[in-house]
Each structure stands twice: as C-alpha cells, then as structure tokens.
Amino acid sequence: xxxxxxxxxxxxxxxxxxxxxxxxxxxxxxxxxxxxxxxxxxxxxxxxxxxxxxxxxxxxxxxxxxxxxxxxxxxxxxxxxxxxxxxxxxxxxxxxxxxxxxxxxxxxxxxxxxxxxxxxxxxxxxxxxxxxxxxxxxxxxxxxxxxxxxxxxxxxxxxxxxxxxxxxxxxxxxxxxxxxxxxxxxxxxxxxxxxxxxxxxxxxxxxxxxxxxxxxxxxxxxxxxxxxxxxxxxxxxxxxxxxxxxxxxxxxxxxxxxxxxxxxxxxxxxxxxxxxxxxxxxxxxxxxxxxxxxxxxxxxxxxxxxxxxxxxxxxxxxxxxxxxxxxxxxxxxxxxxxxxxxxxxxxxxxxxxxxxxxxxxxxxxxxxxxxxxxxxxxxxxxxxxxxxxxxxxxxxxxxxxxxxxxxxxxxxxxxxxxxxxxxxxxxxxxxxxxxxxxxxxxxxxxxxxxxxxxxxxxxxxxxxxxxxxxxxxxxxxxxxxxxxxxxxxxxxxxxxxxxxxxxxx
Ligand code: FAD
Ligand code: DLZ
Ligand code: SF4
Numbered sequence: 001x002x003x004x005x006x007x008x009x010x011x012x013x014x015x016x017x018x019x020x021x022x023x024x025x026x027x028x029x030x031x032x033x034x035x036x037x038x039x040x041x042x043x044x045x046x047x048x049x050x051x052x053x054x055x056x057x058x059x060x061x062x063x064x065x066x067x068x069x070x071x072x073x074x075x076x077x078x079x080x081x082x083x084x085x086x087x088x089x090x091x092x093x094x095x096x097x098x099x100x101x102x103x104x105x106x107x108x109x110x111x112x113x114x115x116x117x118x119x120x121x122x123x124x125x126x127x128x129x130x131x132x133x134x135x136x137x138x139x140x141x142x143x144x145x146x147x148x149x150x151x152x153x154x155x156x157x158x159x160x161x162x163x164x165x166x167x168x169x170x171x172x173x174x175x176x177x178x179x180x181x182x183x184x185x186x187x188x189x190x191x192x193x194x195x196x197x198x199x200x201x202x203x204x205x206x207x208x209x210x211x212x213x214x215x216x217x218x219x220x221x222x223x224x225x226x227x228x229x230x231x232x233x234x235x236x237x238x239x240x241x242x243x244x245x246x247x248x249x250x251x252x253x254x255x256x257x258x259x260x261x262x263x264x265x266x267x268x269x270x271x272x273x274x275x276x277x278x279x280x281x282x283x284x285x286x287x288x289x290x291x292x293x294x295x296x297x298x299x300x301x302x303x304x305x306x307x308x309x310x311x312x313x314x315x316x317x318x319x320x321x322x323x324x325x326x327x328x329x330x331x332x333x334x335x336x337x338x339x340x341x342x343x344x345x346x347x348x349x350x351x352x353x354x355x356x357x358x359x360x361x362x363x364x365x366x367x368x369x370x371x372x373x374x375x376x377x378x379x380x381x382x383x384x385x386x387x388x389x390x391x392x393x394x395x396x397x398x399x400x401x402x403x404x405x406x407x408x409x410x411x412x413x414x415x416x417x418x419x420x421x422x423x424x425x426x427x428x429x430x431x432x433x434x435x436x437x438x439x440x441x442x443x444x445x446x447x448x449x450x451x452x453x454x455x456x457x458x459x460x461x462x463x464x465x466x467x468x469x470x471x472x473x474x475x476x477x478x479x480x481x482x483x484x485x486x487x488x489x490x491x492x493x494x495x496x497x498x499x500x501x502x503x504x505x
Pocket of ligand 1: 263264265266267268269271272302305306309310311313363364365366368369373390391394396397398401402403405406409410
C-alpha cells in the first residue's frame with residue numbers, strides 16, 4: 001500500500017504529525033503551490049512570496065534527509081491550480097491508495113479534505129503543534145457564560161507550568177502584568193533594526209514569479225525581508241529574545257510614525273507556517289526571565305500572547321465555525337472605503353498603518369485593533385469586507401487566527417463572546433498612544449468643525465446608534481451617562497458631523 005503524505009503550506013515543521021506516519025520506503029510527501037490558494041482572497045504579494053519560498057525550502061530540507069518528495073510548483077505546466085485537481089493528479093500518477101495529512105488549519109480547507117474522503121482513504125491526524133486540543137478547548141468553554149481569555153490563560157499556565165511557583169501560584173503572585181504593557185513611546189528611544197537575510201536562488205525565483213503573476217495584488221515586494229527557513233526563523237527568535245523582549249512589555253501598545261515594528265517580535269508568520277513552534281518560543285522567553293535578562297512583565301506579556309491569546313483564538317474559531325464567520329452583531333453594512341487599499345486619506349493614523357501594511361505585510365496588534373479595527377467598528381463597516389481585508393493584507397493571516405481577532409475582538413461582531421466590551425476609542429486614545437496626531441491635519445481635541453478628528457464624532461455616533469445593544473453594558477455606563485446628559489443641540493451637531501464625514505469619503 002502506498003500513501004501520500006500531504007503537507008500544506010502552513011505545516012512546515014519537522015514535527016508535523018503527518019510526517020511521523022510516513023513509511024520512508026513506500027510513501028511520498030506531497031506539496032503543491034496552487035493558484036486557488038493564492039487567489040481565494042488576493043493575498044498580499046509578500047504573503048505569497050513568503051509561503052512559496054518557505055514551502056520550497058522546506059521541501060528541499062526534507063529531500064536532503066532522503067525523504068521521497070513530490071513537489072508541484074505554481075508554474076508547472078501540468079498544475080491544475082487547485083488542491084482538488086492536484087490531489088487527483090498525484091494519486092493517479094503515483095498510484096497511491098491513501099492520503100495521510102495533519103488537519104488543515106482553516107475550515108474552508110477541511111471541507112475540501114472531507115470531500116476527498118468520499119473518493120479516497122484519508123487519514124486526518126490532529127495538529128500536535130498547538131498546546132490545546134479541540135476537545136480540551138470544548139471542555140473548557142462548555143457551560144461558561146463569559147469564556148474570557150484571562151481564565152483560559154491561567155488554565156494553560158498551570159497546565160504547561162509557565163512562570164509558576166512550586167506551590168502552583170503565578171511567579172510574582174500576579175497572573176497578568178497587562179497594565180504595565182501600556183506605556184506610550186516618548187522621547188528618544190532606540191529601536192533596533194530588524195534582522196535581515198541575503199536572498200538565495202529559491203527566494204529570488206519566487207519573488208520574480210510573484211512579480212509577474214500577482215502584480216495586481218495588494219502590497220509591495222521591495223522590502224521583503226522575511227525569514228524563509230527554520231534556521232533563519234530561529235535567528236529571528238534569538239534576536240527578539242536578546243534585543244527586543246527587554247522592552248516588549250513596556251511598549252506593547254505604543255505606536256509611532258515610520259516605525260512599524262517597535263519592540264514586537266514579528267514572529268507570527270513563522271509560528272503560523274510552522275517554522276517555529278509555540279512551545280519553544282514561550283520556553284525561550286521564560287528562560288530569558290529566569291536568566292535575569294528580561295523583566296517578569298515582559299516575559300509574562302509575551303507568553304500571554306502565545307500561550308493565552310493564540311491558543312484561545314484558535315479554540316474560539318474551531319468551536320464556533322462555520323456560523324461564526326456570518327455573525328454581525330451591530331448589523332454593520334457600510335462598504336470598505338478605498339483608503340483601506342491605497343492609504344489616500346487625510347487621517348494620518350490610518351494613512352500610516354495602511355502604508356506600513358503595504359510596505360511590510362505587517363502592522364502590530366494595537367495598530368490592527370485600535371486604528372484600522374477601531375475605525376471599521378466606529379464607521380459600521382461590513383464585517384465580511386473587513387475580515388476579507390485583514391485576510392488579504394498580512395503575511396501572518398490565516399482565517400483561524402484572523403477571523404476571531406477581526407470579527408470578535410476588533411468588531412465585536414460576535415456580540416461579546418470573545419471581548420467583554422467593544423474596543424471603541426476616540427482620537428484621544430490614539431493621541432495618547434502614538435505621535436500620529438502631531439502630523440495630522442485633524443485635531444484630536446476637537447469633535448465638531450473642519451479640523452475635528454473624525455474618530456471623535458464617529459465615537460459618539462457609535463454610542464448613540466447602538467444604545468439598544470450597549471446601553472446596559474456596565475463597561476459603557478460612564479459613556480452613556482455622559483451622552484445622555486449632553487444638550488440636544490450638541491448631540492445633533494456631533495451626529496451631523498459624523499454623517500457628513502461618512503457620506504463624504
Ligand atoms: P507580538 O506582539 O510580538 O506577539 C507575539 C506573538 O503572540 C505573535 O507572533 C502571535 O503569534 C501571538 N499573538 C499576539 N496577539 C495575538 C492574538 N490576538 N491572536 C493570536 N495570536 C496573537 N495574528 C495572526 O497571527 N494572524 C492574523 O491574521 C491576525 N489578524 C489579526 C486581526 C486583527 C483585527 C487583530 C486585532 C489582530 C490580529 N492578529 C493576527 C493578532 C496580532 O495582531 C498578531 O499576531 C501580531 O500583531 C503579530 O505580530 P508579532 O509577531 O510582532 O506579535
Ligand atoms: C497561504 C498559502 C498560499 C498563498 N498558497 C499555498 C499553496 O499554494 N499551497 C499550500 O499548500 N498552501 C498555501 N498556502 C497556505 C494555505 O493557505 C494553508 O495551507 C491552508 O490555510 C491550510 O488550511
Ligand atoms: Fe488619527 Fe484623529 Fe489623530 Fe488624525 S487626529 S491621527 S485622524 S486620531
């Protein structure tokens with residue numbers, strides 16, 4: 001009996017569970033680049049280049065170990081352009097009887113795999129790279145009215161013994177140093193340059209391919225600096241732990257003009273594609289604290305993102321799909337404005353974030369949440385269009401992680417399953433956490449008038465139009481009492497300002 005072991009483009013790990021089942025004598029590892037995956041949404045050019053280059057490097061790494069591998073490139077003349085077509089072709093060509101694969105990360109692809117089960121013997125193996133299984137998450141969430149990440153995170157800390165004392169308490173006697181992660185960047189603070197790599201033949205070929213085949217996709221290729229092998233990704237991890245993690249905690253929420261990365265790790269594409277494993281990344285951060293090279297708040301803040309948020313988000317996705325993708329708590333319907341694509345807006349914060357996104361296929365969490373996400377929430381943009389935008393524009397975007405972050409966290413589209421309140425904020429927050437407002441034609445202190453920051457009137461509009469849904473939320477008590485006390489004339493001016501803005505972009 002001959003099997004093919006199908007490895008998807010985000011399963012580039014030696015420890016991927018499907019590889020462990022490989023019969024080295026008879027079986028063949030199969031990987032394919034297909035147009036369907038690059039265009040089901042029109043991914044950022046750097047996302048496609050990163051994926052194909054990392055896939056080709058991984059295939060060559062497996063081949064060097066003597067593993068039989070069948071790899072189909074995008075421009076192979078026989079390539080049918082889809083997973084379905086390529087599976088059919090390879091099964092016939094190699095006369096294989098069985099497909100072995102690690103469960104795909106996205107629901108969309110799992111549906112395809114289930115359809116193959118009607119035609120072939122398909123063995124689907126759980127993805128052991130994640131630290132929480134589907135069954136474990138389902139058991140954790142069942143019966144919880146408010147399944148908040150914080151409690152899941154404590155459960156994961158205890159289970160995996162991260163930063164725990166011998167008597168099973170959190171080191172430092174506090175679970176969470178979130179409040180210490182909110183310093184704005186003021187004055188001159190040196191931010192180390194990102195680590196870069198010389199591009200080899202594989203990457204240069206892929207960049208050329210993307211330039212010719214996907215030039216109409218969002219984003220630029222000129223500043224492509226992603227690691228494309230595990231060795232390179234490990235260098236990025238070491239660089240982060242040594243040079244950036246010490247300041248990561250303090251400035252996690254800060255934003256600054258022309259500084260896309262600050263002290264963030266930029267490790268998400270490597271974690272999501274399998275070049276790095278979540279457990280090893282968290283252990284390195286913990287070790288840095290134990291060695292005394294970083295503070296507890298930095299190590300805890302970073303580990304929380306991966307052991308807590310990343311695993312929780314995946315759990316929410318699989319627990320609630322496929323219906324989750326259709327939720328729209330606020331019934332938001334507005335079309336995505338064109339400046340999400342070209343950055344042509346006078347709002348400096350949005351212009352900065354969209355331009356960084358085009359240049360790097362990256363922006364950090366608070367930019368995603370509090371600039372593009374917050375604007376989409378306040379302006380009532382259609383969640384499906386917003387989710388598609390986030391799936392397109394980032395190198396780390398995969399639906400399992402993008403969807404709950406966008407729909408649940410940024411847009412509150414799930415009505416509060418994931419977040420205890422909408423992350424709605426006015427220009428005042430953006431001004432406090434960034435220097436964007438200094439170079440903006442709008443003034444964050446004004447709500448009405450020609451120079452008023454649009455976020456301000458949009459914020460009050462959001463409060464006003466959603467009173468039936470949020471008016472009783474204790475987290476909004478202060479805002480609603482303020483709004484209700486406002487004179488009618490002032491309310492009308494603010495609402496008029498927001499409507500003028502929304503009808504004028
Ligand atoms: P760091 O700030 O250095 O954090 C370390 C790691 O923690 C990240 O690499 C990531 O693996 C993990 N992490 C941090 N926050 C989250 C989170 N909220 N959810 C899951 N993992 C987290 N992340 C993605 O990986 N893919 C996405 O498609 C994605 N879409 C997002 C959309 C929106 C609207 C928002 C608000 C967030 C999204 N995130 C997504 C989460 C987060 O913004 C990115 O993981 C992070 O910005 C990646 O940059 P970094 O590696 O420098 O992260
Ligand atoms: C992101 C991506 C792209 C652009 N192309 C491919 C591809 O051609 N072949 C492949 O195996 N994987 C690709 N990927 C990663 C897939 O999106 C990922 O494998 C699925 O999301 C798995 O569910
Ligand atoms: Fe953004 Fe308003 Fe600040 Fe301009 S003033 S950068 S629009 S928050």
